[in-house]
Amino acid sequence: MTQMPTNLKALAPDMGALPSLDQGRPDCGDFGLKIHRDGTWSYYGSPIGRKPLVKLFASVLRKEGDGYWLVTPVERGRIEVEDAPFTAIACERQGENLLFTTNLDELVTAGKDHPIRIEVDPETAEPRPYVMVRAGLEALIVRSVFYDLVAWAEERNGLLGISSGGVFFPLGPCEA
Known part of the structure; x- marks a missing residue:
């Protein structure tokens, strides 16, 4: 046995x-x-x-x-x-934090471990925003969510950006 x-x-x-x-x-x-x-x-x-x-x-x-x-x-x-493995399809403010929802229902709070970064498309000069989801895997932030981030943004030292998790994430230069 x-x-x-x-x-x-x-x-x-x-x-x-x-x-x-x-x-x-x-x-x-x-x-x-x-x-x-x-x-x-x-x-x-x-x-x-x-x-x-x-x-x-x-x-x-x-x-x-x-x-x-x-x-x-x-x-x-x-x-x-093609681009990023996930898309960030929604974002809400929870106090001082930004909580993203991905297309696969993962929840991500932007901060030190889940930074937001902006890449500029070299052909169109349009911003391509991303948030880190996990272990090197990012979500492309969809346009409507990016517009929300811009609406919530503040100016610091000539940059337009947004804070979450105690980190300031630049979204781009302030336009005159």
Whole structure:
């Protein structure tokens, strides 16, 4: 008769922690998944309409220097991301903090660990704002939410910006 191991954690990894890429998982190549600029996911060109499935994929999403990967306990595969893997679709002020909601229902409070950054598109000169969601994965802040941030912004030292979590995030220069 086989005995059950006393340490069940030895059999099952901690599902709350993302697996590391360097633990010898076989590289399965391209998974055929793509995250579009608007936050929709597709599989070989067909949109994935089941949000719980997308949330499951997103839970094992990692960004490494050479791109984006889905990393499971037994394998890993590359996926394509057009811009950022998430979109910030809503933001509300809670006292001195900004609470963002992503397209996958994750809540992120902007601050030291979840900074807001602005990139300027070199072709159009339009701002592309982002907020860090987790472990190197950002959300593109949608235009309507960015307009809210600008409406709440204040001027400091010639910069228009917004504070959250005790950090001032510049949104851009003040126009004369």
